[in-house]
Amino acid sequence: MKELAGKVAVVTGGGSGIGRGMAHAFAEAGMKVAIGDIEPAAGDRVRAELAEMGVEAIALPLDVVDMPAVARFADRIYDRFGAVHLLCNNAGVVTFDLMDHISDADWRWVIGVNLEGVVNGLQAFLPRMKAQDGEKHIVNTASIAGIAPHRGLAPYVASKYAVVGISETLHAERADLGIGCSVLCPGNVDTQIVASGRNRQDAVGGPDRRVNQEVQEQISRGMNPLEVGRIVRQAVIDDDLYIFTHRDTRETAQNRFDAIMAAYDKCEERSRRSPAHGGDR
Numbered sequence: 001m002k003e004l005a006g007k008v009a010v011v012t013g014g015g016s017g018i019g020r021g022m023a024h025a026f027a028e029a030g031m032k033v034a035i036g037d038i039e040p041a042a043g044d045r046v047r048a049e050l051a052e053m054g055v056e057a058i059a060l061p062l063d064v065v066d067m068p069a070v071a072r073f074a075d076r077i078y079d080r081f082g083a084v085h086l087l088c089n090n091a092g093v094v095t096f097d098l099m100d101h102i103s104d105a106d107w108r109w110v111i112g113v114n115l116e117g118v119v120n121g122l123q124a125f126l127p128r129m130k131a132q133d134g135e136k137h138i139v140n141t142a143s144i145a146g147i148a149p150h151r152g153l154a155p156y157v158a159s160k161y162a163v164v165g166i167s168e169t170l171h172a173e174r175a176d177l178g179i180g181c182s183v184l185c186p187g188n189v190d191t192q193i194v195a196s197g198r199n200r201q202d203a204v205g206g207p208d209r210r211v212n213q214e215v216q217e218q219i220s221r222g223m224n225p226l227e228v229g230r231i232v233r234q235a236v237i238d239d240d241l242y243i244f245t246h247r248d249t250r251e252t253a254q255n256r257f258d259a260i261m262a263a264y265d266k267c268e269e270r271s272r273r274s275p276a277h278g279g280d281r
């Protein structure tokens, strides 16, 4: 998407952290911004910050897990702005536990917000965006945990791998849809993610104020969210599929792909030894 000024951006989870950083970065480029967040006061604070910059912005309460609510969110944005050029499915949450300690509610919460939230965003916006003329783009927020596994993060990793897969598929379909797609895969960013239990819905256990201090310390040394937002903005202009923000995560990705290729080497070796069992496949 070459021209951003005057276009409309939607950011879920825009009330804090990376979503707020993207909202600011898009506003700096002269875009109109619609924020949806489960914390209405946080969304409204960001709306006010953007209004101070002279940008037309709205903030609406939104739980991305609630499909009828996401459909109403889309209706209100189309009523107000008449179009959506850039959709950022960004709202996300995390839990920290080894696999044998993860509760059903943890699985449902993390998969619900991080994966179903993205699916709901696509279901609500994609048909209307496709029907619009002009350039359009979708950014889905995954993580480096969507590229390689991380101990203690199974539901998060599962949700983010799925978001990477959906984004890669959207990118493969971009000529059919007329919509570009990027997937954001950051390392540590200084946000409120470690306290995401604050927004846990009652259906999956209700608010949880506990914070993992060890991870919190790592996260608070992370990248500034506005810097991430500006990297995303440039990637949208460049029509990049993958957006990596932290070069120190490269080795993590490399290790996974090396392991996959080593398994292929073994597969080839096996086929060479017994051609009757798929040697030429």
Ligand SMILES: NC(=O)c1ccc[n+]([C@@H]2O[C@H](COP(=O)([O-])OP(=O)(O)OC[C@H]3O[C@@H](n4cnc5c(N)ncnc54)[C@H](O)[C@@H]3O)[C@@H](O)[C@H]2O)c1
Residues within 6 Å of the ligand: 012, 013, 014, 015, 016, 017, 018, 019, 036, 037, 038, 039, 042, 062, 063, 064, 065, 090, 091, 092, 093, 113, 141, 142, 143, 144, 185, 186, 187, 188, 189, 190, 191, 192, 193, 194, 195, 196, 199, 219, 222
């Ligand atoms: N912070 C990091 O180090 C990091 C790294 C990689 C990926 N991410 C991803 O970035 C995205 C944004 O997270 P962040 O780090 O900015 O955290 P954050 O907690 O600062 O911001 C997340 C926002 O999402 C909102 N939200 C939570 N549940 C919601 C729901 N059900 N519906 C609507 N809004 C909801 C929160 O109220 C909050 O405003 C997430 O998808 C996260 O997985 C973060």
